[in-house]
Amino acid sequence: MTLPPILRRWEALLLLMLVVIAGLNIVYSPFYLGVGNIVNLFQLSIEKIIVALMMTLIIINGEIDLSVASVMGLSSCVTAYTFHAGWPMGWALTAGLASGAVAGAINGFWIAYVGLPSLAVTLAGLIGYRGVARILVEDRAYGGFPEWFNQLGQQPLLGPLTFSIIIFLAMFVFMAVVLHRSAAGRLVYVMGNNVQAARYSGVRVKRVKLLLFVASGVVAALAGLLYSARLGSVRGDMAVGFELDVITIVLLGGVSIFGGSGNLLGVGLSILVILNLRNGMGLADITGNTQTSVIGALLILSVLVPNMARGLHSKLQGRET
Amino acid sequence: MTPATGQLRPIDTAAVPPVLEMRGIAKRFGATQALEDVSLTLRPGEIHALLGENGAGKSTLIKIMTGVYQPDRGEIRLAGKPVTVGSAAEGQIHGIAAIYQEPLLFPDLNVAENIFVSHQNRGAVTNWRQMFREAESILASLGVALDVRSPARGLTLAAQQSVEIAKAISLNVRVLIMDEPTASLSAHEVAQLFRLVRDLRSKGVAILFVSHRMEEVFQIADTVTVFRDGRLISTRPAAEVTPQKAIADMVGREMGLFQRRAAAKKGEKLLAVRGLARAGVFEGVSFDVHRGEVLGFAGLIGAGRTDVGLALFGIEPATSGTIELNGAAHVIRSPRQAMALGIAYVSEDRRQLGLSLPMSISANISLPVLARYLSRLGLIRTGEERATAEAFRKRLSIRTPNVDLAVGKLSGGNQQKVMLSKWLNTRPALLILDEPTRGIDVGAKAEVHAMIGELAAEGIGIILISSDLPEVLAMSDRVLVMREGRQMAILDGDSATSQTVMTAAMGQEMAA
Numbered sequence: 001m002t003l004p005p006i007l008r009r010w011e012a013l014l015l016l017m018l019v020v021i022a023g024l025n026i027v028y029s030p031f032y033l034g035v036g037n038i039v040n041l042f043q044l045s046i047e048k049i050i051v052a053l054m055m056t057l058i059i060i061n062g063e064i065d066l067s068v069a070s071v072m073g074l075s076s077c078v079t080a081y082t083f084h085a086g087w088p089m090g091w092a093l094t095a096g097l098a099s100g101a102v103a104g105a106i107n108g109f110w111i112a113y114v115g116l117p118s119l120a121v122t123l124a125g126l127i128g129y130r131g132v133a134r135i136l137v138e139d140r141a142y143g144g145f146p147e148w149f150n151q152l153g154q155q156p157l158l159g160p161l162t163f164s165i166i167i168f169l170a171m172f173v174f175m176a177v178v179l180h181r182s183a184a185g186r187l188v189y190v191m192g193n194n195v196q197a198a199r200y201s202g203v204r205v206k207r208v209k210l211l212l213f214v215a216s217g218v219v220a221a222l223a224g225l226l227y228s229a230r231l232g233s234v235r236g237d238m239a240v241g242f243e244l245d246v247i248t249i250v251l252l253g254g255v256s257i258f259g260g261s262g263n264l265l266g267v268g269l270s271i272l273v274i275l276n277l278r279n280g281m282g283l284a285d286i287t288g289n290t291q292t293s294v295i296g297a298l299l300i301l302s303v304l305v306p307n308m309a310r311g312l313h314s315k316l317q318g319r320e321t
Numbered sequence: 322m323t324p325a326t327g328q329l330r331p332i333d334t335a336a337v338p339p340v341l342e343m344r345g346i347a348k349r350f351g352a353t354q355a356l357e358d359v360s361l362t363l364r365p366g367e368i369h370a371l372l373g374e375n376g377a378g379k380s381t382l383i384k385i386m387t388g389v390y391q392p393d394r395g396e397i398r399l400a401g402k403p404v405t406v407g408s409a410a411e412g413q414i415h416g417i418a419a420i421y422q423e424p425l426l427f428p429d430l431n432v433a434e435n436i437f438v439s440h441q442n443r444g445a446v447t448n449w450r451q452m453f454r455e456a457e458s459i460l461a462s463l464g465v466a467l468d469v470r471s472p473a474r475g476l477t478l479a480a481q482q483s484v485e486i487a488k489a490i491s492l493n494v495r496v497l498i499m500d501e502p503t504a505s506l507s508a509h510e511v512a513q514l515f516r517l518v519r520d521l522r523s524k525g526v527a528i529l530f531v532s533h534r535m536e537e538v539f540q541i542a543d544t545v546t547v548f549r550d551g552r553l554i555s556t557r558p559a560a561e562v563t564p565q566k567a568i569a570d571m572v573g574r575e576m577g578l579f580q581r582r583a584a585a586k587k588g589e590k591l592l593a594v595r596g597l598a599r600a601g602v603f604e605g606v607s608f609d610v611h612r613g614e615v616l617g618f619a620g621l622i623g624a625g626r627t628d629v630g631l632a633l634f635g636i637e638p639a640t641s642g643t644i645e646l647n648g649a650a651h652v653i654r655s656p657r658q659a660m661a662l663g664i665a666y667v668s669e670d671r672r673q674l675g676l677s678l679p680m681s682i683s684a685n686i687s688l689p690v691l692a693r694y695l696s697r698l699g700l701i702r703t704g705e706e707r708a709t710a711e712a713f714r715k716r717l718s719i720r721t722p723n724v725d726l727a728v729g730k731l732s733g734g735n736q737q738k739v740m741l742s743k744w745l746n747t748r749p750a751l752l753i754l755d756e757p758t759r760g761i762d763v764g765a766k767a768e769v770h771a772m773i774g775e776l777a778a779e780g781i782g783i784i785l786i787s788s789d790l791p792e793v794l795a796m797s798d799r800v801l802v803m804r805e806g807r808q809m810a811i812l813d814g815d816s817a818t819s820q821t822v823m824t825a826a827m828g829q830e831m832a833a
Contacts (some may be wrong), residue, residue, distance in 0.1 A: 181700045183691045190688060193677040200674045201689045202656040260679060
C-alpha cells in the first residue's frame with residue numbers, strides 16, 4: 001500500500017514525466033533525437049533556465065525575486081546605451097552587469113535591512129527597472145554590436161555547445177555545490193526554514209539576504225546580456241514576462257514556495273521536463289498558447305500533488321491499522 | 322474486552338455514573354504501539370490528572386477522545402452509550418472540548434468572536450449586541466474581567482486560556498481536556514486558572530488535566546492516572562498518591578523529585594553586570610557570575626528575566642549599564658559578538674527560536690560554529706560534522722536512530738538535548754539557559770539537571786532562567802529574583818527558599 005521512500009519523492013515523479021515525454025517525442029518525431037534539436041531545445045530558453053538556478057536559492061531562502069526579467073532588460077539596455085554612447089564593448093558589458101548588481105542591492109536593502117516583503121519590493125523592481133530600461137533606449141532597437149558578441153550568442157564554442165549552454169552547465173554544477181555542500185547553501189536553507197533560529201545562532205541574516213539579492217541581480221543581468229547576444233539587438237521590452245516562466249520552473253522542481261525545502265536536482269529535472277515538453281509540442285505543431293496552458297496545468301499539479309499526498313498520508317497514518 | 326478499570330476508584334465521585342468511558346483502547350502507528358488496552362473513566366465533577374513521560378501515550382489518548390485519531394480497538398462510551406468520535410467537530414457535538422498549551426485563538430478577532438467562533442450559527446447578519454452580551458455573561462460567570470470587544474491579539478496567555486475556557490462553556494462542554502495548560506503561565510496566572518477549573522468542576526464538568534508539573538497536579542487533581550509506554554499503569558485517588566509514588570510509576574523506578582546539586586568550587590569572577598537596562602523593558606540589573614557557579618533567575622513570566630538574557634547575548638542589546646567579561650568591558654551588539662566572547666544562550670522557545678526542525682540533528686548542532694567545519698575550499702566537512710553530533714549524542718544520551726534525522730522528529734526532551742549540544746559545541750565560558758526543562762518529561766529533565774551540574778563542575782558559568790521554582794532552588798548557588806523589569810534580590814543558597822523567592826517575586830517587602 002505504501003510506496004518505497006525513493007518513489008515518494010517528487011524528483012522520482014519528475015523523472016517519470018521526463019521519460020514519458022521523451023518517449024513520446026522519440027516516437028512521434030524523427031528529428032527529436034538529433035544533436036541539433038537537443039542543442040536548440042536548450043538554446044531557446046537558455047536565459048530563463050540560467051536565472052532559474054539562482055531563483056532556486058532565493059525561493060529556498062523563503063523569498064521571491066519578481067524583478068529578474070526587468071533586470072535582464074535593464075542590463076541589456078544599459079549595455080546598448082553605453083556602447084552606442086561610444087564606450088568600448090567590454091566596458092559596456094561591465095556596466096550592464098553592474099546595473100544588475102545595483103538593482104539587486106536595492107532590492108536586498110529594502111528586504112533585508114528595512115524588512116519589507118520581497119514580493120512587494122521586487123514587484124516594485126519589476127516595474128521600476130523596466131521603466132529605467134525603457135527610458136534609456138526609448139522605442140528604438142539597438143543593434144550593431146561587435147561581431148564577436150553576436151557570435152557568442154549563436155556559434156557553437158565547444159563541440160555543439162554554445163557559450164550560453166556552457167555557462168549554464170558550469171553554473172548548474174557550481175550552484176549545486178554551493179547549495180548542497182557549502183556553508184552559504186546551508187545558511188540559505190536554515191534561513192528559509194526558520195530565520196529567527198538562524199539569527200539566534202549568530203547567522204548574519206541581513207547580510208546573507210542582501211548578498212543573495214545582489215547575486216540574483218548579477219545573474220539576471222548576465223542572462224540579459226546573453227539574450228542580447230543571441231538576438232543581436234536590444235529593445236526596451238526584452239524578456240518581458242520571463243519571471244513567470246522562471247518561477248514556474250523552480251516550483252515545478254519541487255522547491256517549496258514557503259522556503260526551506262527543495263533541491264537543485266529537482267530543478268534540473270523540471271528544466272528538462274519543461275524544455276522537452278515545449279520542444280515536443282513544438283515539433284507536433286501545437287501552438288504556443290496551448291503549450292503555455294499545458295505548462296500551467298503542470299504547475300498546478302506540482303503544487304497540488306505533494307500537498308494532497310501529504311494529506312492522504314496523514315489520513316492513512318490516522319486510520320490505518 | 323473486559324472493562325479493566327480494576328484499580329481503586331475515587332471515593333467521592335464513585336457513585337456518580339461516568340460521563341465518558343474509554344474501554345480497551347488500542348492504537349498503533351507503524352511499528353509503535355502507542356496505546357495498548359487502555360481503559361479510563363471520567364466522572365462528572367472530577368478533575369482527572371494524566372501523568373506520563375513524553376511518548377507515554379497521553380497525547381494519543383487525547384486525540385482519540387477528540388476525534389483526531391480513530392482507535393484500532395476498544396470503544397468509547399458517552400453517558401453509557403457507545404459512540405464514535407469521527408472528527409473534532411463531532412467531539413464538540415458530544416460536548417468534548419480540548420484546550421492546549423498554546424491557545425488557538427484568532428488574533429484579529431475580538432474576544433466574543435473567538436468564544437463563538439465554532440458555532441456562530443446566527444443567521445446571515447451577526448447580532449453583535451447579543452453576541453457581546455452572551456460573551457460577557459459567560460466571562461462574568463467565570464469571574465473573568467475582559468473586554469469582549471478587544472481583539473485577542475495582545476491578551477496575556479492566561480487571558481487567552483480564559484477565552485478558551487469560555488468557548489468550551491459556550492459549547493456546553495461535558496468533558497474538558499486540558500493539555501499542559503499551565504506550561505507557559507506564571508504562578509499567579511496558574512492560581513487564576515485553577516480557580517476557573519475548580520469552578521467548572523463544581524458545575525459538573527469532567528476535566529482531564531495533563532501536566533508535567535507535579536505540584537500542580539497534586540494541588541488540583543481528584544484522581545491521578547499514570548501512563549507508561551502506551552499502557553495505563555495506575556489510577557488512584559490523589560489523596561492516596563505521593564509525587565514520589567507517581568514518578569516511580571511514570572519512570573518505572575523510584576526517583577528523587579529534585580536532587581539538590583552539590584555546590585561546585587567557585588572559580589574566579591567571569592561576568593560582572595552593573596546597572597544594566599534596556600529602556601522600557603528592564604533596569605537596574607547588577608550581578609556577578611563566577612566560573613563554576615549557577616546563578617538562578619527566578620520571577621514570574623514577564624518579569625524581564627529573558628530580556629536580560631537577550632541583552633547579554635546581543636539579540637536585544639542593553640541601552641545602558643556595563644558588562645564586564647574577565648575584567649574587560651564590552652558593549653555587546655550582536656549574537657555573533659556575544660558568541661566570540663564565549664557567551665551562549667539556549668532559548669526558551671526551541672521550536673521558534675532554537676532549532677531548524679526539518680534539518681538534521683548534525684546540521685543543527687554545527688550551525689553556530691559552521692566555520693569550524695569548512696574545508697579550505699569552503700565546503701562543509703560533513704563527516705566531521707556528523708562525528709561532533711555523534712559525540713554529543715553519546716554524551717547527552719540523545720535518543721535517535723542516527724544524527725541525520727530531522728530534529729523535528731524527536732521528542733521534546735531529545736530536541737532540548739540537541740539544542741544544548743548545539744550551544745555546548747560553541748565551547749562557551751558563560752551559558753545562559755532559558756527554561757531548559759519546559760515541557761520535557763521527568764527522565765529528560767533529570768538528565769538536563771545532571772548536565773547542568775557537570776558543566777558547572779567543568780568551570781562554565783551558568784545563568785539558569787526558570788519558572789520552575791523547585792528547579793531553580795535545587796540547581797542554583799545563588800538566586801536572582803526579578804519582578805516587573807527590576808531586580809528584587811539576590812539570595813544565597815541557604816537563604817533562598819520557595820518562601821523567600823516568591824516573596825521577592827511577588828513584590829513584598831524583604832527583610833534586610
